Amino acid sequence: MEKYDVIVVGGSAAGLTAAQTARRHYPDKQVLVIRKEEKVLIPCGIPYIFGSLESPLDDLIPDGVYEKMKIDLRIERVIDVDRKEKIIKTDKGSFGYDKLIIGTGSYPAMPPTPGHDKDGVYAIIKEIPYLTEMQKRLKSAKNVVVIGGGFIGIEISDEIKKSGVENVSVVEIEEHCLSQSYDDDFCVEMEEQLRSRGIVIYTGSKIVSIDGGEQVESVTLADGKKIVADIVILGIGAVANADLAKKIGLRIGLTGGIVVDRAMRTSDANIFACGDCAEKVSFFGGNSSALRLASIATLEARVAGANVFGIKRETPGTIGVWGTAVGNLALGTAGLTEKMAKAHGYKVISAVNESINRHPGKLSGAANVKIKLVFGANSGILLGGQVRGDASVGEIMNAISACVQNRMTAEQIAMFQSGTHPMITASPIAYGIVNAAEAAISKMVEAKDRS
Amino acid sequence: MSRLLFVDDDVDFLEVMTMFFEKHGYKVETAQTPEAGFRKVQSEPFDLVVLDVMMPSAFEGFQLAKNIRENLKLTDLPIIILSCIHERKQVPYRFAPDRDYLPVDIFLDKPVKPDSLLEKIEKLLGENREKPAQDL
Numbered sequence: 001m002e003k004y005d006v007i008v009v010g011g012s013a014a015g016l017t018a019a020q021t022a023r024r025h026y027p028d029k030q031v032l033v034i035r036k037e038e039k040v041l042i043p044c045g046i047p048y049i050f051g052s053l054e055s056p057l058d059d060l061i062p063d064g065v066y067e068k069m070k071i072d073l074r075i076e077r078v079i080d081v082d083r084k085e086k087i088i089k090t091d092k093g094s095f096g097y098d099k100l101i102i103g104t105g106s107y108p109a110m111p112p113t114p115g116h117d118k119d120g121v122y123a124i125i126k127e128i129p130y131l132t133e134m135q136k137r138l139k140s141a142k143n144v145v146v147i148g149g150g151f152i153g154i155e156i157s158d159e160i161k162k163s164g165v166e167n168v169s170v171v172e173i174e175e176h177c178l179s180q181s182y183d184d185d186f187c188v189e190m191e192e193q194l195r196s197r198g199i200v201i202y203t204g205s206k207i208v209s210i211d212g213g214e215q216v217e218s219v220t221l222a223d224g225k226k227i228v229a230d231i232v233i234l235g236i237g238a239v240a241n242a243d244l245a246k247k248i249g250l251r252i253g254l255t256g257g258i259v260v261d262r263a264m265r266t267s268d269a270n271i272f273a274c275g276d277c278a279e280k281v282s283f284f285g286g287n288s289s290a291l292r293l294a295s296i297a298t299l300e301a302r303v304a305g306a307n308v309f310g311i312k313r314e315t316p317g318t319i320g321v322w323g324t325a326v327g328n329l330a331l332g333t334a335g336l337t338e339k340m341a342k343a344h345g346y347k348v349i350s351a352v353n354e355s356i357n358r359h360p361g362k363l364s365g366a367a368n369v370k371i372k373l374v375f376g377a378n379s380g381i382l383l384g385g386q387v388r389g390d391a392s393v394g395e396i397m398n399a400i401s402a403c404v405q406n407r408m409t410a411e412q413i414a415m416f417q418s419g420t421h422p423m424i425t426a427s428p429i430a431y432g433i434v435n436a437a438e439a440a441i442s443k444m445v446e447a448k449d450r451s
Numbered sequence: 452m453s454r455l456l457f458v459d460d461d462v463d464f465l466e467v468m469t470m471f472f473e474k475h476g477y478k479v480e481t482a483q484t485p486e487a488g489f490r491k492v493q494s495e496p497f498d499l500v501v502l503d504v505m506m507p508s509a510f511e512g513f514q515l516a517k518n519i520r521e522n523l524k525l526t527d528l529p530i531i532i533l534s535c536i537h538e539r540k541q542v543p544y545r546f547a548p549d550r551d552y553l554p555v556d557i558f559l560d561k562p563v564k565p566d567s568l569l570e571k572i573e574k575l576l577g578e579n580r581e582k583p584a585q586d587l
Contacts, residue, residue: 107543107544107545108543108544108545109544109545109546109547109549110542110544110545110546110547111546111549111551111552111553112510112513112546112552112553113552114510116542117540117542123543123544125543125544127543130543173551173552206551206552234544236549236552237547237549239545239547246560252567254556254557254571254574254575255548256547256557256558
């Protein structure tokens with residue numbers, strides 16, 4: 001039986017990153033990844049399979065890194081783990097391990113709705129044959145209903161519409177699409193963008209049933225409205241796949257994920273878990289967090305991989321940083337929105353800055369970028385921020401995340417030393433993050449003067 | 452003494468759970484149909500409810516959870532759903548707690564070991580739900 005120092009189960013964002021990190025931190029150790037998929041999809045690229053890309057095979061994580069980093073790879077299905085003897089059993093054999101990292105990912109969540117199992121109802125399952133079949137069916141579809149107006153829902157709707165499907169509708173239960181991570185004004189802009197591209201949006205709407213014979217024919221909303229559908233796509237979130245962990249007796253948390261500490265250790269000292277399969281706590285207040293993102297998975301994997309032979313890192317908890325784009329409109333968010341912060345019990349001061357991301361604004365590629373920052377009113381510490389604009393919002397959202405993670409105050413952000421250039425950034429006079437912080441400081445000064 | 456209600460059509464399961472949880476100091480009530488369960492929750496105070504959703508069809512179990520939340524307005528009563536729907540239906544997705552679609556606290560796949568259920572119940576009952584974060 002082959003024996004490895006580190007075995008990683010799962011080869012997507014969490015598994016591959018954990019293996020790479022373990023390799024970097026422990027160059028003398030033997031590292032093996034066992035995954036069940038022949039090829040692994042880039043999870044965040046899945047919506048683009050249905051419009052911009054030709055096939056799921058255009059959306060793959062390259063395997064070249066295994067050879068380059070001297071990480072062994074086996075395509076096998078893990079059946080069981082003997083924790084006492086430290087042996088992994090797969091459908092093809094057994095491997096001994098010293099340390100084990102579990103990155104088994106998630107399942108798509110499905111609302112318990114009558115008709116969920118009808119032909120033509122799809123969830124976003126990260127498997128190539130499933131998505132290939134779905135893509136084939138979509139080619140002849142006329143009416144597609146997407147349940148869930150989160151980023152997966154809106155990106156898929158837009159891609160499907162782009163591919164030529166006549167009627168595409170999004171059904172969102174909240175008052176606005178994206179409202180779990182964006183304040184209303186940002187959500188409304190995205191909804192307008194979707195509508196301008198021919199997508200019909202039902203917000204504040206809940207599906208009560210998926211109807212038809214064997215094949216789906218329509219969905220019924222709580223207000224009685226029926227929407228014709230030959231394909232229904234569910235995009236309402238993800239649930240930890242902790243099947244293996246449950247089977248081998250690791251502790252499972254209240255949301256169904258594997259219980260881990262901040263060092264990503266499970267209830268077995270030799271087993272770590274990271275990514276969608278692991279329970280998460282929020283960066284804010286430490287409550288349990290249901291967010292599942294590949295970027296969170298890789299952060300946790302960088303913690304788990306580094307810690308296998310001694311604790312070196314801890315996760316600060318999930319901030320919740322992610323962007324989305326439809327056409328030329330992009331949104332980015334990091335941390336709490338104003339609405340969420342208030343719901344968490346924070347007193348907040350928020351401020352918005354809009355400026356052009358070129359100087360002068362007549363230069364080609366110029367776009368108006370709006371930045372909203374949300375601060376704790378008492379401490380001045382940044383709780384979160386949102387950005388709207390063109391592709392440049394991607395790294396602005398990440399800069400905001402860096403400020404959140406370091407618990408920077410409005411004053412510190414106002415003193416931020418940015419670099420600017422006419423062709424690639426806003427002007428130093430109108431630099432967005434800094435000016436939004438300054439605007440918040442003005443409000444704090446006003447509030448102090450009043451009291 | 453915390454009061455638990457188990458709703459399940461499997462009499463043997465109810466008996467095992469009653470014995471186990473009474474031994475651990477809980478007061479246990481049972482109901483064998485969603486209707487009987489609903490009437491009990493309506494008329495008596497419980498600290499936590501455990502529902503099996505395959506009785507007799509999955510959606511009746513899910514519906515009972517919704518009725519407790521929506522009709523009885525018991526938004527804070529902890530509800531645990533036990534189910535073998537994933538195993539039986541072999542679907543490639545999962546049902547999960549959802550504020551709107553499945554307003555329960557925990558969704559557990561059967562079989563569930565009593566010890567593991569006890570741990571989750573203790574945690575739910577001991578937990579201060581949705582504590583506000585520290586004001587920064």
